[in-house]
Amino acid sequence: MNNDTMSNNMATNHNVNFSDWPWLHWTDRRPEHIALAYGEQQFTWLQVNDRVNAYAKQLTEQGVRESDLIVAVSANNLTVLWLYLASLRLGACCVILDPKQSGEQLNDKLETLAAKFIWLSEADLNIFADLPHEGAQQLVFTYNEKSLIAEPFTVIVCTQSGVEWQAKRLASIVFTSGSSGKAKAVAHNAENHLYSAAGLLQSFAYTAQDNWLLSLPLFHVSGLAIVWRWLFAGGQLTLPATSNVIEQLSTVTHASLVPTQLKRYLHERDISTDQHAIRLKRILLGGAVIPVVLTDKAKSLGIDCWSGYGMTEMASTVTAKPADNSAGVGLLLAHRALEIDGQSIKVRGASLGMGYYYRGTLRSMTDDNGWLVTGDLGEIKCAEALVDTSVDKSWSELFILGRSDNMFISGGENIHPEHIERILLSHPLINQALVFPREDAEFGHRPIAVIDAMSHISVCEMNNYLQYKLAKFMWPLNYYTLPNNINVSGIKLNRASVQIWFASLSK
Incomplete structure (x- = not known):
């Protein structure tokens, strides 16, 4: 069986090896530069450091110490960002969980984490008051932005080794989507996140003068990756203060979006009477097939769209490229390696996590040679001519065929649901699509x-739409409307949840 391997260990011009906490690094070099924005509020790097220290002080007063685990059940907001950074400052780790998930899903995660502390955002406090926390202490923050502004900050004196910068200390735990079964808790250290950022930003330029919208949730690796790119590059980060897409994207240069968000932005801009100048320069798209009509329209407005392939275990993006009409998912980013064993995709590199976390212990994610078997199927082909002149055209491009555990056989033919889904998602009226097998007496499925x-x-x-796009045996027999109670979590559909719902229809 032949193996195809892609490897990219090219050095970047950025410094991955920080000697101090990244926000302190930037505080020393550009203390008065705007680092963070939320609505009308703006924070310099010096003010970011002050607030991290203030929240770390509150955590210390409530008993948080080095190596402690904190669960935060919260959507994106300023407080949970301060909490995440302050936890790092103390050598602790804050794990952010989706407040919209079911009680059963949340209980599974709480059982896996066995955290010593828990914080519930004010909006979700009543909803989760009865959850079993296994004796976890509930954290309360007495400071708010007004009091923080009014009183001087006390800089924490680092008297214990636990608060010194260590790049290899546990920095995050993020759960996989669980689309193919029970979600796994993936642990990363700061170095993993910084190498992930370095590899992407070598091609997807983001500088100190740029501003990235935190448009994806922090309980997903794609959202957390935005924070670490911000910390790595010393740029600006904006937290959305409104649900209006045009308002969100009008003040930033960079954003991470799913295609439905881009579609909504372009539509709302078309019908808006306020045709403001566009600051947006680059969008990193993920989570689904990227319709060319969307990326072409964005390009006509001066916005470069990129697509790629990634996973939680690799701290987000593994391959990327400027979006085009090719079905490929791009070129391998720096500090990663990828191997095709038969059709099975394996990955490793500096961004690969520390292991799967369970109640204080780490389990290896890799085989004996250090490769993570992703469960995805793919092939490597020569990359076509790319628009971006910064990438090496001699590299090969990755093409995803599907997942090994999703494939089924129909009339003797192997069917990858993802292949059908890509075609369905090219339909202008379809926002989300998942394909499943149904038992059939004649064809098997x-x-x-x-x-x-x-x-x-x-x-x-x-059927008319698919006539020249798919072989007839791949045409879905029927189409079911996605129920409103299925949680999308801001990134993608949970295949397992949808499959359970569909199975219940036949009972």
């Missing part, structure tokens, strides 16, 4: 689809 569409689409209409 036939595909069906669960979709989120802007209006009803009949099977006949879809």
Whole structure:
């Protein structure tokens, strides 16, 4: 069996080896530069450091110490960002969980973490008051922004070794999507996150003069990756203070979006009477197929769209490229390696996490040679000509075929649901799509689809659309509307949850 390997250990021009906490690094070099924005509020690097110290002081007063684990059940907001950074400052680790997930999902995660402390955002306090915390102490913050502004800050004196900068100390635990089963808790250290940032930013330029929108949740690796790119590059970070996409994106240069968010932004801008100048320069797209019509329209407005392939275990992005009409997911980023064993995709590199976390212990994620077997299937082809002149055209491009555990056989043919989903998502009215097998007496299995569409689409209409795009045996027999209670978590559909719902229909 032949193996194809991609490796990219190219050095970057950025310093991955910080000698101090990244926000302190930037405080020393550009203390008065704006680092963070939330609505009308702006914070310099000096003020960011002050607030991290203030929150760290509160954590210390409530008993948080080095190596402690804190669970924060919260959507994105200023407090949870300060909490995350302050936890790092003390050598502790803050794990952020989705407040919209089911009680069963949350209980599973709490059991896995066995955290010593828990913080519930004010909006979610009543909802989760009855959850079993296994004796975890509930944290309370008495400071708010007004009091923080009014009183002087006391800089924490680092009298214990636990608060000194150590790049290899546990810095995050993020759960996988659980799309193929129970979610796993992936542990990363700061060095993993910094190398992840360095590899992407070698091609996807983001500098101290740029501003990245924290448009994805911190309980997902893609959201946390934005924070670490900000810390790595010393740029600006903006937390959304409004649900209006145009308002969110009008003040930033960079954003990480899923295609439905880009579609909404372009639509809202078309109908808006306020045709403001566009500051947005680059968008990193993920989570689904990228319709070329969207990226072409964005390009006409001066916005470069990039797509790629990544996973929680690798601290986000593994391959990336400027979005085009190719089905490939781009070139391997620096500090990563990738191998195709048969069709099985394996990855490793400096951004690969420390292991899977369970109640204070770490379990290896890799085989005996240090490779993570992703469960994805793919192939490597020569990269086509790319627009970006900073990438080496001699590199090979990765093409994803699907997941090994999703494939099924229909009439003797191997069917990868992801292949059908890519075509369905190219339909202008479909926002989300998942394909599953249904048992069939003649063919063994036939595909069906669960979709989120802007209006009803009949099977006949879809068959006409698919006529020259898919072989007929791949056409879904039926289309089911995605129920409103399925949690998307801001990134992608949870395949396991949708499959359980679909299975319940036949009972």
